[in-house]
Structures are given as structure tokens and as C-alpha cells.
Amino acid sequence: MEQWFSLLRNPIGDLDIDTQKWVYRSFYQFVYHDTLFLTHDRTLTEDIIQDAFIKASAKGPGLGPDTHLPGWTKAVARNTTIDYLRKLKKDRKILSTSSVNINEASVHEISVASEIETKERNELLRQAINELKPEYRTVLIMFYMERKSYREICKELHIIENVLSQRLVRARKKLLVHFLRKWTNVNELL
Structure with missing residues (x-):
């Protein structure tokens, strides 16, 4: 062994x-x-x-x-x-x-704050997606938003699965960089 x-x-x-x-x-x-x-x-x-x-x-x-x-x-x-x-x-x-005492006002404040943060995050994500090269933006939208399979995307874009897979990896990395730059800047202002 x-x-x-x-x-x-x-x-x-x-x-x-x-x-x-x-x-x-x-x-x-x-x-x-x-x-x-x-x-x-x-x-x-x-x-x-x-x-x-x-x-x-x-x-x-x-x-x-x-x-x-x-x-x-x-x-x-x-x-x-x-x-x-x-x-x-x-x-x-x-x-x-065990009895947990949470007052309803606190729950409401947390949910409102969470909702605002979610809206802000989604807006920054949209901006970051729009900053990507068209080929990256297209595959991300088709895969994550339109929920298309690899086969459907490949057929529509006339590419093979290896190319799509590689493009998605690169697109996610670029998106992460763009998004984190925006998210960090927003949080530094707060």
C-alpha cells in the first residue's frame, strides 16, 4: 500500500x-x-x-x-x-x-436590509455582465438566465462543447473580477 x-x-x-x-x-x-x-x-x-x-x-x-x-x-x-x-x-x-424571542421589528429590518442588498448586488452584477466581451456575455446569459443546455447553446452558436466549456470558464472568471471590483467599491463607501 x-x-x-x-x-x-x-x-x-x-x-x-x-x-x-x-x-x-x-x-x-x-x-x-x-x-x-x-x-x-x-x-x-x-x-x-x-x-x-x-x-x-x-x-x-x-x-x-x-x-x-x-x-x-x-x-x-x-x-x-x-x-x-x-x-x-x-x-x-x-x-x-429553546424559546427564542425575536421581535417582529427586528425581523422586518433584517429583511428590508437584505432586500436592499440583494437589489444592489443584482444591479452591480448586471453592470458587470454588460462590461464583458459579447461572446462571454452571450454564453453566460444563455446558460444561466435562459437555462439552455450545452447542446442547445453549441447548436445555436455553431461551436463545439469544448469551446463552450472553456468560454464559460473564462466568462465566469472575468465576471467575478468585474463584479468584485464594483462590489468592493460600493462597500468601501458604506
Whole structure:
């Protein structure tokens, strides 16, 4: 198997810093997709992987030679994930049963502020889209606003899917740059 599995059998503190980082990165990559599949949250996944690594590196030196390390590693990550999800569910249940007193004026103020921010963001987004080159603007509008499939767009624009895919990637990047410049300028004024 991979070399880092065997390093989990050693006390992590006995390894040099670079090797520790390498073992952690390898562990992270090995369990990331499975953990993300269960949580659907990247930030939570990273927290869980850190805790799972701590558990694995603490218990690893005590494992017997017949332990199947890849399966054991996945089990540690999966069990840590399940524990986290149970705790979150319990915390949500406690929060939902406790009495929360929110006055209606506060809710109205928040919704009005949110609505104003949404309108401002949408206006800036429209401006940013209009600043794009026509070929970028066209594919963004067709794909996101008109909800056309790749096949429909390719047929209409007489291009192949690879070209469309590449154009969409570039258009999104350009749009992000234009939008963030506008959004940052507006927020600096506030």
C-alpha cells in the first residue's frame, strides 16, 4: 500500500515536520471525498478530517500488524463524521426547543436590509455582465438566465462543447473580477 499508511503506526511526534505534513496531506486526500459526501459542507469536512487525523495518529501506534490500515483509516474518518453529525443534530434540536424571542421589528429590518442588498448586488452584477466581451456575455446569459443546455447553446452558436466549456470558464472568471471590483467599491463607501 502507500507509505504514509505505515507511518501512521509510528508516533506522529517522532516524525520530522515535513513528514508529519506529508502524512496529514495524504490522510486528508484519502478521506476528503468520503467525508464531504456525508457532510455536504467543506468547512465542516476540514474540521472533521483534522479531528479524525488526531484520533488516527493517537491510536495508530497501538494497532496490530494484521490491521488493514486503509479500511481502518476510512472507518476512523467515517465514525468521526457520524459523531459530528449526531452532535450537530442534537445541538439543533436543543436550539429549536429553546424559546427564542425575536421581535417582529427586528425581523422586518433584517429583511428590508437584505432586500436592499440583494437589489444592489443584482444591479452591480448586471453592470458587470454588460462590461464583458459579447461572446462571454452571450454564453453566460444563455446558460444561466435562459437555462439552455450545452447542446442547445453549441447548436445555436455553431461551436463545439469544448469551446463552450472553456468560454464559460473564462466568462465566469472575468465576471467575478468585474463584479468584485464594483462590489468592493460600493462597500468601501458604506
